[in-house]
Amino acid sequence: MTKLVRIGVLGCGNVGSAFVKLVLAQQSMIEARTGVRLEIGAVAVRNLSRERDVDLAEGVLTRDALAVVADPCIDLVVEVIGGIEPARELITSALRAGKPVVTANKELLANVGTELFAVSDAAGVDLLFEAAVAGGIPIIRVLRESLRGEPIKRVMGIINGTTNFILSKMTEEGADYVAALAEAQALGFAERDPTADVEGFDAAAKAAIMASIAFGSTVVAGDVYHEGISGITASDIAMAKRLGYVVKLLGIAEIDEATGDIAVRVHPAMVPMAHPLASVNGSYNAVFVEGAAVGSLMFYGRGAGGLPTASAVLGDVIDAAVNLSNCTHGAIGSFGRAHIRAIDETSAEYLLSLDVLDRPGVLHAVTGVLARHGVSIRAAEQEGNGPEARLVFITHEARESAVQATVRELRDLEVVRNVGGLLRVIGG
Numbered sequence: 001m002t003k004l005v006r007i008g009v010l011g012c013g014n015v016g017s018a019f020v021k022l023v024l025a026q027q028s029m030i031e032a033r034t035g036v037r038l039e040i041g042a043v044a045v046r047n048l049s050r051e052r053d054v055d056l057a058e059g060v061l062t063r064d065a066l067a068v069v070a071d072p073c074i075d076l077v078v079e080v081i082g083g084i085e086p087a088r089e090l091i092t093s094a095l096r097a098g099k100p101v102v103t104a105n106k107e108l109l110a111n112v113g114t115e116l117f118a119v120s121d122a123a124g125v126d127l128l129f130e131a132a133v134a135g136g137i138p139i140i141r142v143l144r145e146s147l148r149g150e151p152i153k154r155v156m157g158i159i160n161g162t163t164n165f166i167l168s169k170m171t172e173e174g175a176d177y178v179a180a181l182a183e184a185q186a187l188g189f190a191e192r193d194p195t196a197d198v199e200g201f202d203a204a205a206k207a208a209i210m211a212s213i214a215f216g217s218t219v220v221a222g223d224v225y226h227e228g229i230s231g232i233t234a235s236d237i238a239m240a241k242r243l244g245y246v247v248k249l250l251g252i253a254e255i256d257e258a259t260g261d262i263a264v265r266v267h268p269a270m271v272p273m274a275h276p277l278a279s280v281n282g283s284y285n286a287v288f289v290e291g292a293a294v295g296s297l298m299f300y301g302r303g304a305g306g307l308p309t310a311s312a313v314l315g316d317v318i319d320a321a322v323n324l325s326n327c328t329h330g331a332i333g334s335f336g337r338a339h340i341r342a343i344d345e346t347s348a349e350y351l352l353s354l355d356v357l358d359r360p361g362v363l364h365a366v367t368g369v370l371a372r373h374g375v376s377i378r379a380a381e382q383e384g385n386g387p388e389a390r391l392v393f394i395t396h397e398a399r400e401s402a403v404q405a406t407v408r409e410l411r412d413l414e415v416v417r418n419v420g421g422l423l424r425v426i427g428g
Helices: 015-033 065-070 088-095 106-123 139-146 161-173 176-186 201-215 234-244 306-327 363-371 398-412
Strands: 003-010 034-046 078-079 100-103 152-156 245-255 261-270 284-292 295-302 348-357 377-383 389-394 416-425
Touching: 003 015, 003 088, 003 306, 015 034, 015 306, 034 065, 034 306, 065 088, 078 088, 078 201, 078 306, 088 100, 088 106, 100 106, 100 306, 106 201, 139 152, 139 201, 139 284, 139 295, 152 201, 161 176, 161 234, 161 245, 161 284, 201 245, 201 261, 234 245, 234 306, 234 348, 234 416, 348 363, 363 377, 363 389, 363 398, 398 416
Parallel strands: 003 034, 003 078, 078 100, 261 416
Antiparallel strands: 152 245, 152 284, 245 261, 284 295, 348 389, 348 416, 377 389
8 A cells, every 4th residue: 555645845946846846756666666656735935926946836935844743644754944033843753743855955954953853753753964074975874874883983084075076176276265166166066155164164063963973962053163274375285285284174083982072173174195085076075984893984975965965865755655655753862961171171283384584593493382392293394494494293192272282372472473374184
Protein backbone atom coordinates (compact mmCIF):
# COMPACT_ATOMS: atom_id res chain seq x y z
CA MET A 1 0.00 0.00 0.00
CA THR A 2 1.23 3.47 -0.88
CA LYS A 3 1.35 6.06 1.86
CA LEU A 4 0.62 9.63 0.72
CA VAL A 5 2.66 12.34 2.45
CA ARG A 6 1.67 15.92 1.69
CA ILE A 7 4.43 18.48 2.08
CA GLY A 8 4.12 22.10 3.13
CA VAL A 9 7.06 24.15 1.83
CA LEU A 10 7.96 27.40 3.56
CA GLY A 11 9.83 29.49 1.02
CA CYS A 12 10.15 29.15 -2.74
CA GLY A 13 13.42 30.86 -3.57
CA ASN A 14 16.49 29.27 -5.09
CA VAL A 15 16.41 26.16 -2.89
CA GLY A 16 12.64 25.93 -2.41
CA SER A 17 11.84 26.04 -6.11
CA ALA A 18 14.59 23.51 -6.90
CA PHE A 19 13.18 21.20 -4.22
CA VAL A 20 9.66 21.40 -5.63
CA LYS A 21 11.00 20.55 -9.10
CA LEU A 22 12.89 17.55 -7.74
CA VAL A 23 9.79 16.21 -5.98
CA LEU A 24 7.69 16.52 -9.12
CA ALA A 25 10.39 14.93 -11.29
CA GLN A 26 11.19 12.02 -8.98
CA GLN A 27 7.77 11.37 -7.46
CA SER A 28 7.21 8.02 -9.22
CA MET A 29 10.72 6.70 -8.58
CA ILE A 30 10.51 7.59 -4.88
CA GLU A 31 7.11 5.89 -4.60
CA ALA A 32 8.38 2.73 -6.30
CA ARG A 33 11.42 2.50 -4.01
CA THR A 34 9.87 3.50 -0.68
CA GLY A 35 6.12 2.98 -0.89
CA VAL A 36 5.67 6.67 -0.04
CA ARG A 37 4.18 9.15 -2.50
CA LEU A 38 5.32 12.71 -1.93
CA GLU A 39 2.97 15.51 -2.91
CA ILE A 40 3.41 19.29 -2.67
CA GLY A 41 0.36 20.38 -0.69
CA ALA A 42 1.17 24.05 -0.07
CA VAL A 43 3.96 26.54 -0.64
CA ALA A 44 4.21 29.68 1.48
CA VAL A 45 5.82 32.72 -0.19
CA ARG A 46 6.11 36.42 0.57
CA ASN A 47 5.02 37.60 -2.88
CA LEU A 48 2.26 35.80 -4.77
CA SER A 49 2.63 37.93 -7.89
CA ARG A 50 6.27 37.09 -8.49
CA GLU A 51 6.85 34.96 -11.58
CA ARG A 52 8.21 31.48 -10.81
CA ASP A 53 9.48 28.72 -13.05
CA VAL A 54 7.73 26.04 -10.98
CA ASP A 55 4.60 24.25 -12.19
CA LEU A 56 2.24 24.32 -9.20
CA ALA A 57 -1.46 23.55 -9.05
CA GLU A 58 -3.87 26.41 -8.47
CA GLY A 59 -4.29 27.30 -4.81
CA VAL A 60 -0.99 25.77 -3.69
CA LEU A 61 0.77 29.13 -3.25
CA THR A 62 -0.12 31.15 -0.16
CA ARG A 63 1.28 34.01 1.91
CA ASP A 64 0.18 32.43 5.21
CA ALA A 65 3.04 30.26 6.47
CA LEU A 66 1.33 29.62 9.82
CA ALA A 67 -1.74 28.33 8.02
CA VAL A 68 0.45 25.88 6.09
CA VAL A 69 1.93 24.56 9.34
CA ALA A 70 -1.49 24.30 10.98
CA ASP A 71 -3.25 22.71 7.99
CA PRO A 72 -4.35 19.17 9.03
CA CYS A 73 -3.85 18.06 5.42
CA ILE A 74 -0.13 18.85 5.60
CA ASP A 75 1.90 15.92 6.95
CA LEU A 76 5.46 17.22 6.72
CA VAL A 77 7.04 20.70 6.63
CA VAL A 78 10.11 21.90 4.70
CA GLU A 79 11.55 25.21 5.91
CA VAL A 80 13.83 27.11 3.52
CA ILE A 81 13.05 30.73 4.39
CA GLY A 82 16.14 31.26 6.56
CA GLY A 83 16.68 33.53 9.55
CA ILE A 84 15.70 32.89 13.15
CA GLU A 85 12.19 34.32 13.29
CA PRO A 86 9.58 33.40 12.16
CA ALA A 87 11.37 30.15 11.27
CA ARG A 88 11.74 29.10 14.93
CA GLU A 89 8.04 29.67 15.66
CA LEU A 90 6.96 27.85 12.49
CA ILE A 91 9.22 24.84 13.07
CA THR A 92 8.25 24.59 16.74
CA SER A 93 4.55 24.70 15.86
CA ALA A 94 4.97 22.01 13.22
CA LEU A 95 6.90 19.68 15.53
CA ARG A 96 4.41 20.09 18.37
CA ALA A 97 1.64 19.26 15.92
CA GLY A 98 3.38 15.95 15.19
CA LYS A 99 4.74 16.98 11.78
CA PRO A 100 8.35 16.16 10.84
CA VAL A 101 10.41 19.13 9.72
CA VAL A 102 13.28 19.33 7.24
CA THR A 103 15.25 22.57 7.27
CA ALA A 104 18.27 24.12 5.53
CA ASN A 105 18.47 26.94 8.08
CA LYS A 106 22.04 27.07 9.42
CA GLU A 107 21.58 30.37 11.25
CA LEU A 108 18.64 28.98 13.22
CA LEU A 109 20.29 25.67 14.09
CA ALA A 110 23.59 27.31 15.05
CA ASN A 111 21.78 29.48 17.61
CA VAL A 112 18.79 27.52 18.94
CA GLY A 113 19.33 24.06 17.48
CA THR A 114 19.34 22.12 20.76
CA GLU A 115 16.09 23.82 21.78
CA LEU A 116 14.46 22.55 18.59
CA PHE A 117 16.04 19.09 18.94
CA ALA A 118 14.41 18.79 22.36
CA VAL A 119 11.02 19.75 20.93
CA SER A 120 11.49 17.20 18.14
CA ASP A 121 12.33 14.35 20.52
CA ALA A 122 9.47 15.27 22.89
CA ALA A 123 7.02 15.21 19.96
CA GLY A 124 8.45 11.95 18.58
CA VAL A 125 8.97 13.29 15.04
CA ASP A 126 12.01 14.00 12.90
CA LEU A 127 13.90 17.26 12.63
CA LEU A 128 16.43 16.78 9.82
CA PHE A 129 18.90 19.35 8.48
CA GLU A 130 21.47 17.84 6.14
CA ALA A 131 21.29 20.82 3.78
CA ALA A 132 22.16 23.32 6.53
CA VAL A 133 25.91 22.63 6.51
CA ALA A 134 27.48 21.57 3.23
CA GLY A 135 24.85 21.65 0.51
CA GLY A 136 24.78 18.31 -1.27
CA ILE A 137 27.55 16.73 0.85
CA PRO A 138 25.99 14.24 3.31
CA ILE A 139 28.16 15.16 6.30
CA ILE A 140 25.44 15.45 8.96
CA ARG A 141 24.07 11.98 8.25
CA VAL A 142 27.60 10.59 8.44
CA LEU A 143 28.29 12.22 11.81
CA ARG A 144 24.85 11.49 13.20
CA GLU A 145 24.43 7.89 12.01
CA SER A 146 27.43 6.25 10.31
CA LEU A 147 29.97 7.49 12.87
CA ARG A 148 27.66 7.47 15.88
CA GLY A 149 29.90 5.00 17.74
CA GLU A 150 33.14 6.64 16.62
CA PRO A 151 35.04 8.99 18.97
CA ILE A 152 35.52 11.95 16.64
CA LYS A 153 38.70 13.92 17.29
CA ARG A 154 38.44 16.64 14.67
CA VAL A 155 36.17 17.85 11.88
CA MET A 156 37.83 20.28 9.49
CA GLY A 157 36.78 21.56 6.13
CA ILE A 158 36.15 24.07 3.41
CA ILE A 159 32.51 24.85 4.12
CA ASN A 160 31.92 28.09 2.24
CA GLY A 161 31.92 28.01 -1.56
CA THR A 162 32.13 31.78 -2.02
CA THR A 163 35.41 32.17 -0.15
CA ASN A 164 36.87 29.06 -1.74
CA PHE A 165 36.06 30.44 -5.20
CA ILE A 166 37.74 33.75 -4.35
CA LEU A 167 40.86 32.14 -2.87
CA SER A 168 41.08 29.73 -5.82
CA LYS A 169 41.05 32.67 -8.26
CA MET A 170 43.73 34.43 -6.26
CA THR A 171 45.86 31.26 -6.25
CA GLU A 172 45.39 30.18 -9.86
CA GLU A 173 45.36 33.56 -11.59
CA GLY A 174 47.23 35.85 -9.20
CA ALA A 175 44.14 38.07 -8.88
CA ASP A 176 43.83 40.41 -5.94
CA TYR A 177 40.98 40.04 -3.45
CA VAL A 178 38.81 42.86 -4.85
CA ALA A 179 38.95 41.53 -8.43
CA ALA A 180 38.26 37.94 -7.33
CA LEU A 181 35.28 39.05 -5.23
CA ALA A 182 33.86 41.06 -8.13
CA GLU A 183 34.07 38.01 -10.40
CA ALA A 184 32.38 35.85 -7.74
CA GLN A 185 29.53 38.38 -7.55
CA ALA A 186 29.19 38.56 -11.34
CA LEU A 187 28.91 34.75 -11.54
CA GLY A 188 26.39 34.53 -8.71
CA PHE A 189 28.77 32.83 -6.24
CA ALA A 190 28.74 35.87 -3.93
CA GLU A 191 25.88 38.05 -2.71
CA ARG A 192 25.74 41.78 -3.37
CA ASP A 193 26.59 42.15 0.33
CA PRO A 194 29.16 39.36 0.79
CA THR A 195 29.87 40.04 4.48
CA ALA A 196 28.38 36.81 5.85
CA ASP A 197 30.60 34.76 3.56
CA VAL A 198 33.88 36.67 3.35
CA GLU A 199 34.05 37.55 7.06
CA GLY A 200 33.41 33.95 8.16
CA PHE A 201 29.93 34.24 9.70
CA ASP A 202 28.41 31.63 7.37
CA ALA A 203 31.19 29.12 7.97
CA ALA A 204 31.06 29.76 11.73
CA ALA A 205 27.37 28.78 11.86
CA LYS A 206 28.10 25.58 9.93
CA ALA A 207 31.09 24.78 12.15
CA ALA A 208 28.92 25.17 15.25
CA ILE A 209 26.37 22.67 13.90
CA MET A 210 29.06 20.14 12.94
CA ALA A 211 30.73 20.45 16.35
CA SER A 212 27.43 19.90 18.18
CA ILE A 213 26.70 16.70 16.24
CA ALA A 214 30.28 15.39 16.22
CA PHE A 215 30.86 15.86 19.95
CA GLY A 216 27.33 15.60 21.37
CA SER A 217 27.60 19.00 23.04
CA THR A 218 25.76 22.27 22.60
CA VAL A 219 27.91 24.60 20.51
CA VAL A 220 26.34 27.83 19.26
CA ALA A 221 27.53 30.34 16.68
CA GLY A 222 28.73 32.70 19.41
CA ASP A 223 31.18 30.05 20.62
CA VAL A 224 33.01 30.03 17.29
CA TYR A 225 36.03 32.28 16.75
CA HIS A 226 36.02 33.56 13.19
CA GLU A 227 38.24 35.52 10.82
CA GLY A 228 37.44 36.21 7.19
CA ILE A 229 39.50 36.48 4.02
CA SER A 230 39.15 40.20 3.25
CA GLY A 231 42.65 40.83 4.63
CA ILE A 232 44.33 38.16 2.50
CA THR A 233 46.54 39.70 -0.19
CA ALA A 234 47.94 38.40 -3.45
CA SER A 235 51.34 38.60 -1.75
CA ASP A 236 50.16 36.25 1.03
CA ILE A 237 48.89 33.77 -1.56
CA ALA A 238 52.14 33.92 -3.56
CA MET A 239 54.28 33.50 -0.44
CA ALA A 240 52.29 30.46 0.68
CA LYS A 241 52.53 28.93 -2.79
CA ARG A 242 56.29 29.42 -2.93
CA LEU A 243 56.63 27.66 0.44
CA GLY A 244 54.51 24.70 -0.67
CA TYR A 245 51.12 25.69 0.74
CA VAL A 246 47.66 26.78 -0.40
CA VAL A 247 45.55 29.31 1.52
CA LYS A 248 42.03 28.10 2.38
CA LEU A 249 39.31 29.36 4.70
CA LEU A 250 38.79 26.45 7.10
CA GLY A 251 36.17 25.62 9.66
CA ILE A 252 37.77 23.52 12.40
CA ALA A 253 36.13 21.76 15.34
CA GLU A 254 38.28 19.63 17.62
CA ILE A 255 38.07 18.11 21.06
CA ASP A 256 40.81 17.63 23.63
CA GLU A 257 40.56 13.95 24.57
CA ALA A 258 42.11 14.55 27.99
CA THR A 259 39.95 17.47 29.16
CA GLY A 260 36.90 17.28 26.88
CA ASP A 261 37.39 20.94 25.92
CA ILE A 262 36.03 21.83 22.49
CA ALA A 263 37.67 24.41 20.21
CA VAL A 264 35.74 25.65 17.18
CA ARG A 265 37.14 28.26 14.86
CA VAL A 266 37.03 29.63 11.31
CA HIS A 267 40.02 31.35 9.77
CA PRO A 268 42.30 31.40 6.72
CA ALA A 269 45.01 28.77 6.96
CA MET A 270 47.97 27.52 4.97
CA VAL A 271 47.36 23.91 3.95
CA PRO A 272 50.26 21.80 2.57
CA MET A 273 49.84 21.10 -1.14
CA ALA A 274 49.95 17.35 -0.42
CA HIS A 275 46.90 17.57 1.88
CA PRO A 276 43.58 16.45 0.28
CA LEU A 277 41.92 19.80 1.11
CA ALA A 278 44.54 21.70 -0.93
CA SER A 279 43.11 20.46 -4.24
CA VAL A 280 39.51 21.50 -3.46
CA ASN A 281 38.99 24.51 -5.73
CA GLY A 282 36.29 26.78 -7.09
CA SER A 283 32.95 26.75 -5.30
CA TYR A 284 33.36 23.16 -4.10
CA ASN A 285 33.35 22.16 -0.43
CA ALA A 286 35.07 19.32 1.40
CA VAL A 287 34.95 18.09 4.98
CA PHE A 288 37.77 16.10 6.57
CA VAL A 289 36.82 13.92 9.57
CA GLU A 290 39.36 12.34 11.92
CA GLY A 291 38.17 9.52 14.18
CA ALA A 292 39.91 7.38 16.79
CA ALA A 293 39.18 4.06 15.05
CA VAL A 294 38.24 4.96 11.48
CA GLY A 295 41.19 7.28 10.88
CA SER A 296 40.74 10.05 8.28
CA LEU A 297 37.75 10.42 5.96
CA MET A 298 37.00 13.16 3.42
CA PHE A 299 33.67 14.13 1.88
CA TYR A 300 33.72 16.29 -1.23
CA GLY A 301 31.14 17.92 -3.49
CA ARG A 302 29.07 20.98 -4.24
CA GLY A 303 28.48 22.80 -1.00
CA ALA A 304 25.95 25.31 -2.26
CA GLY A 305 23.54 26.07 -5.09
CA GLY A 306 19.86 25.41 -5.54
CA LEU A 307 19.96 21.86 -6.92
CA PRO A 308 22.68 20.33 -4.67
CA THR A 309 21.05 21.83 -1.57
CA ALA A 310 17.57 20.77 -2.71
CA SER A 311 18.89 17.25 -3.26
CA ALA A 312 20.00 17.11 0.39
CA VAL A 313 16.58 18.43 1.47
CA LEU A 314 14.83 15.77 -0.59
CA GLY A 315 16.96 13.01 0.94
CA ASP A 316 15.89 14.16 4.41
CA VAL A 317 12.26 14.45 3.31
CA ILE A 318 12.25 10.84 2.10
CA ASP A 319 13.73 9.63 5.40
CA ALA A 320 11.23 11.66 7.42
CA ALA A 321 8.29 10.54 5.26
CA VAL A 322 9.23 6.86 5.57
CA ASN A 323 9.65 7.22 9.33
CA LEU A 324 6.30 8.99 9.56
CA SER A 325 4.57 6.20 7.64
CA ASN A 326 6.14 3.66 10.02
CA CYS A 327 5.20 5.72 13.11
CA THR A 328 8.83 6.14 14.15
CA HIS A 329 11.54 8.80 14.10
CA GLY A 330 15.30 9.12 14.42
CA ALA A 331 16.08 10.61 17.82
CA ILE A 332 18.97 13.07 17.88
CA GLY A 333 19.69 12.34 21.54
CA SER A 334 20.74 14.58 24.38
CA PHE A 335 23.47 17.19 24.19
CA GLY A 336 25.87 17.93 27.00
CA ARG A 337 27.20 21.29 28.00
CA ALA A 338 30.22 22.24 25.92
CA HIS A 339 33.40 23.43 27.61
CA ILE A 340 34.64 25.84 24.96
CA ARG A 341 38.36 26.43 24.60
CA ALA A 342 39.05 30.05 23.65
CA ILE A 343 41.16 30.79 20.59
CA ASP A 344 43.94 32.11 22.87
CA GLU A 345 44.30 28.62 24.34
CA THR A 346 44.63 26.78 21.02
CA SER A 347 47.92 25.90 19.34
CA ALA A 348 49.13 25.79 15.75
CA GLU A 349 52.12 26.49 13.57
CA TYR A 350 52.19 30.03 12.15
CA LEU A 351 53.59 31.90 9.19
CA LEU A 352 54.72 35.39 10.16
CA SER A 353 56.09 37.97 7.72
CA LEU A 354 57.78 41.23 8.73
CA ASP A 355 58.91 44.22 6.67
CA VAL A 356 62.15 45.27 8.37
CA LEU A 357 65.05 47.70 8.13
CA ASP A 358 68.00 46.14 6.33
CA ARG A 359 70.79 46.66 8.84
CA PRO A 360 72.92 44.60 11.24
CA GLY A 361 71.22 43.26 14.36
CA VAL A 362 67.67 43.13 12.96
CA LEU A 363 67.39 39.35 12.94
CA HIS A 364 68.78 39.16 16.48
CA ALA A 365 66.24 41.72 17.72
CA VAL A 366 63.32 39.96 16.06
CA THR A 367 64.24 36.46 17.17
CA GLY A 368 64.78 37.80 20.68
CA VAL A 369 61.13 38.84 20.82
CA LEU A 370 59.99 35.40 19.65
CA ALA A 371 62.21 33.72 22.24
CA ARG A 372 60.85 35.86 25.08
CA HIS A 373 57.36 34.58 24.33
CA GLY A 374 58.40 30.96 23.87
CA VAL A 375 57.76 30.89 20.12
CA SER A 376 60.38 28.76 18.37
CA ILE A 377 61.24 28.99 14.68
CA ARG A 378 60.97 26.02 12.32
CA ALA A 379 62.07 27.86 9.18
CA ALA A 380 63.23 31.38 8.35
CA GLU A 381 64.29 33.31 5.27
CA GLN A 382 64.87 36.86 4.06
CA GLU A 383 63.26 38.28 0.93
CA GLY A 384 64.70 41.33 -0.81
CA ASN A 385 67.20 43.91 0.39
CA GLY A 386 67.25 47.54 1.44
CA PRO A 387 63.80 49.12 1.70
CA GLU A 388 62.22 45.89 0.34
CA ALA A 389 63.69 43.65 3.07
CA ARG A 390 61.26 41.14 4.53
CA LEU A 391 61.72 38.36 7.07
CA VAL A 392 59.49 35.29 6.80
CA PHE A 393 59.18 32.78 9.63
CA ILE A 394 57.29 29.52 10.06
CA THR A 395 57.08 28.60 13.72
CA HIS A 396 56.89 25.29 15.49
CA GLU A 397 53.54 24.65 17.16
CA ALA A 398 52.87 27.55 19.51
CA ARG A 399 50.08 28.82 21.70
CA GLU A 400 47.86 31.47 20.11
CA SER A 401 48.19 33.82 23.09
CA ALA A 402 51.99 33.68 22.87
CA VAL A 403 51.99 34.38 19.14
CA GLN A 404 49.63 37.33 19.50
CA ALA A 405 51.79 38.77 22.31
CA THR A 406 54.80 38.35 20.03
CA VAL A 407 53.08 40.24 17.21
CA ARG A 408 52.13 43.11 19.54
CA GLU A 409 55.73 43.50 20.71
CA LEU A 410 57.12 43.24 17.18
CA ARG A 411 54.87 46.12 16.07
CA ASP A 412 56.62 48.34 18.63
CA LEU A 413 60.10 47.25 17.61
CA GLU A 414 62.09 50.05 15.98
CA VAL A 415 63.58 47.84 13.26
CA VAL A 416 60.16 46.47 12.16
CA ARG A 417 58.43 48.68 9.60
CA ASN A 418 55.32 46.54 9.28
CA VAL A 419 53.95 43.23 10.53
CA GLY A 420 52.42 41.53 7.51
CA GLY A 421 50.34 38.39 7.23
CA LEU A 422 49.91 36.03 10.18
CA LEU A 423 48.57 32.73 8.91
CA ARG A 424 48.06 29.52 10.81
CA VAL A 425 49.53 26.39 9.24
CA ILE A 426 47.09 23.45 9.39
CA GLY A 427 47.38 19.83 8.30
CA GLY A 428 51.13 19.47 8.25
